[in-house]
Amino acid sequence: MGKYITYATRYGTCEKYAARIAKEKNYPIYPINEIANHIADHDEIIFVTPIYTGKIFSFDKLIKELHQKNSVKLIMIIVGMYNPNRESNNTKIENIANEMLEKSTLQLQSIYHLFGELNSEKLSIIHRTLIKMLYNKAKKQAEINLSENEKDIINAYENNNQMDNNEFIEMMRSL
Numbered sequence: 001m002g003k004y005i006t007y008a009t010r011y012g013t014c015e016k017y018a019a020r021i022a023k024e025k026n027y028p029i030y031p032i033n034e035i036a037n038h039i040a041d042h043d044e045i046i047f048v049t050p051i052y053t054g055k056i057f058s059f060d061k062l063i064k065e066l067h068q069k070n071s072v073k074l075i076m077i078i079v080g081m082y083n084p085n086r087e088s089n090n091t092k093i094e095n096i097a098n099e100m101l102e103k104s105t106l107q108l109q110s111i112y113h114l115f116g117e118l119n120s121e122k123l124s125i126i127h128r129t130l131i132k133m134l135y136n137k138a139k140k141q142a143e144i145n146l147s148e149n150e151k152d153i154i155n156a157y158e159n160n161n162q163m164d165n166n167e168f169i170e171m172m173r174s175l
Helices: 013-025 032-037 059-065 087-101 125-139 148-159 165-174
Strands: 003-007 029-031 044-052 072-080 106-115
Touching: 003 013, 003 032, 013 029, 013 044, 013 072, 013 165, 029 032, 032 059, 044 059, 059 087, 072 087, 087 106, 106 165, 125 148
Parallel strands: 003 029, 003 044, 044 072, 072 106
Antiparallel strands: none
């Protein structure tokens, strides 16, 4: 028994983070669609996943796959566009996670938050359109009227946010 990493990804950033954790910590790593084959071997999971429009990607699938496994410890690493250090964002994510875990046997140990990459060329047409709309809406406002999340969208869109190495290193000290 021990830890393993599973990840859900849509555009590859979570897979990159998961692979880096696995390499540095020497943990086995499996994509979420393979976890059913490895459930019996481990009692602690590190789940690396993105958040889109306030939903934790594939979290419901993880809970469903592990519903019969007793007392599995869960560490979540949430990857997204918004500032991972903003308490209001983190509180919302923690509330979503705790609500989804209410009827589960998973025991949430901790949640970490990291910036994701934004590569417009990789995005689906729907996500590209949504991000472009959010960006255009934010750009039309005076900077003084922008919310912190709107500033994050502008920053991500204009600077093509990359993986967050400093936050990652800090998180690795705790894992």
